[in-house]
Amino acid sequence: MTAQVPTQTAAALGAARALACRECGADYPLDASYACMECFGPLEVSYEPSLVTRDEIESGPPSMWRYEALLPVTAGAGSRPGLQPGFTKLVRADNLAAALGARAVWVKDDSGNPTHSFKDRVVAVALENARRLGYDTIACASTGNLANAVAAAAARAGLKSVVFVPSNLEAGKIVTTAVYGGTLVAIDGNYDDVNRLCSEIAANRNWGFVNVNLRPYYAEGSKTVGFEIAEQLGWRLPDAYVSPVASGSLLTKVDKAFKEFVRQGLVEDRAYQAFGAQATGCSPVSEAFREGRDIIRPVKPDTIAKSLAIGNPADGPYALDSVRRTGGAIADVSDQEVVEGIELLARTEGIFAETAGGVVVATYRKLLKEGLIDPSAEVVLLNTGDGLKTLDAVAPTSQPTFTISPSYDDFEANYTGDNA
Ligand SMILES: *Cc1c(COP(=O)(O)O)cnc(C)c1O
Numbered sequence: 001m002t003a004q005v006p007t008q009t010a011a012a013l014g015a016a017r018a019l020a021c022r023e024c025g026a027d028y029p030l031d032a033s034y035a036c037m038e039c040f041g042p043l044e045v046s047y048e049p050s051l052v053t054r055d056e057i058e059s060g061p062p063s064m065w066r067y068e069a070l071l072p073v074t075a076g077a078g079s080r081p082g083l084q085p086g087f088t089k090l091v092r093a094d095n096l097a098a099a100l101g102a103r104a105v106w107v108k109d110d111s112g113n114p115t116h117s118f119k120d121r122v123v124a125v126a127l128e129n130a131r132r133l134g135y136d137t138i139a140c141a142s143t144g145n146l147a148n149a150v151a152a153a154a155a156r157a158g159l160k161s162v163v164f165v166p167s168n169l170e171a172g173k174i175v176t177t178a179v180y181g182g183t184l185v186a187i188d189g190n191y192d193d194v195n196r197l198c199s200e201i202a203a204n205r206n207w208g209f210v211n212v213n214l215r216p217y218y219a220e221g222s223k224t225v226g227f228e229i230a231e232q233l234g235w236r237l238p239d240a241y242v243s244p245v246a247s248g249s250l251l252t253k254v255d256k257a258f259k260e261f262v263r264q265g266l267v268e269d270r271a272y273q274a275f276g277a278q279a280t281g282c283s284p285v286s287e288a289f290r291e292g293r294d295i296i297r298p299v300k301p302d303t304i305a306k307s308l309a310i311g312n313p314a315d316g317p318y319a320l321d322s323v324r325r326t327g328g329a330i331a332d333v334s335d336q337e338v339v340e341g342i343e344l345l346a347r348t349e350g351i352f353a354e355t356a357g358g359v360v361v362a363t364y365r366k367l368l369k370e371g372l373i374d375p376s377a378e379v380v381l382l383n384t385g386d387g388l389k390t391l392d393a394v395a396p397t398s399q400p401t402f403t404i405s406p407s408y409d410d411f412e413a414n415y416t417g418d419n420a
């Protein structure tokens with residue numbers, strides 16, 4: 001049974017037509033719901049056929065809102081109070097490529113967003129819909145970066161925020177959330193516990209939970225990473241991209257973005273591969289990929305890559321689909337390799353990534369070593385967050401080369417000229 005879609009709401013929300021079940025295809029109105037009443041499958045925004053041109057996009061604002069025609073938002077999102085995330089740098093990483101024996105590597109550096117992670121994008125789309133649906137409070141369950149993004153966006157929009165995080169989060173993510181005001185609830189439990197509690201609260205409170213009842217809108221925000229990559233490469237798709245995987249949403253939405261750009265005629269249709277990266281201490285999707293399973297077995301996370309520590313990933317099966325359909329792979333790396341990945345990117349390109357970025361660089365290195373990715377492929381690595389928020393990961397290995405008294409002789413006695 002398909003619910004009647006109120007056309008007025010649909011028409012008001014750009015080209016968005018309905019929420020459609022990813023499993024059975026049933027349609028629902030564009031309101032705050034996220035699960036199919038027929039089969040409990042997740043809902044996703046679907047669109048009317050529409051065409052947008054390169055010129056229209058290029059004449060838009062230098063933010064993710066240049067793609068507003070391809071997002072579930074009403075026109076003019078870029079001119080409403082918000083943090084204007086997106087249009088971050090795509091950095092050509094020749095030194096990193098040389099260090100790894102690869103031909104062409106780019107880093108999509110989302111640490112340049114307002115709260116220094118790609119989560120500002122997803123929150124921006126969720127917030128537009130929270131406003132449209134009349135919520136005065138936005139909330140979320142977060143592994144850290146989403147907490148920052150929700151608290152900051154609520155402050156700027158003049159909304160209340162209630163943010164739920166695991167109490168063992170890095171100090172660099174607690175402080176950078178609390179500073180924006182709002183309510184910050186630390187929970188003695190892991191992310192999956194936090195998420196479960198939030199579903200309960202969402203059922204009883206009239207709040208816009210960006211990654212619960214607003215999740216279909218939230219998830220669309222990640223498409224802008226893919227749109228930007230294609231536009232910044234000069235309106236073409238890369239051979240491959242490597243995405244970190246927490247819930248699995250980002251990986252699938254970059255894939256969706258590439259497909260939408262092809263359908264819109266904005267880029268030429270060509271084969272590309274999607275690769276996923278996880279930390280071994282929380283690698284349920286990588287495990288399922290390795291063992292050829294469709295079912296994801298939930299795990300208890302134990303890794304320094306806390307932003308990726310989702311043991312029961314909602315979009316894991318869809319991430320597997322993307323990777324298998326495109327001939328990619330998902331792999332995982334140890335915490336030691338995560339640190340090496342952070343250091344390698346910092347020392348070759350001057351980019352200080354958070355642990356999730358370390359996971360991506362280290363996984364790319366591993367995929368090359370194992371022959372799962374072609375060294376001659378042009379690859380875009382997604383750096384989704386800023387290393388300043390996860391200093392503890394590299395603090396043990398990133399210290400002064402030597403400490404001396406203010407004496408010239410001491411300096412000469414210690415300085416070797418090695419560029420560690
Ligand atoms: C949330 C997050 C991700 C992964 O997001 P999913 O869409 O849930 O897979 C990746 N990197 C960072 C830094 C994040 O905060």
Ligand SMILES: [Zn+2]
Nearest residue numbers: 021024036039
């Ligand atoms: Zn369904």
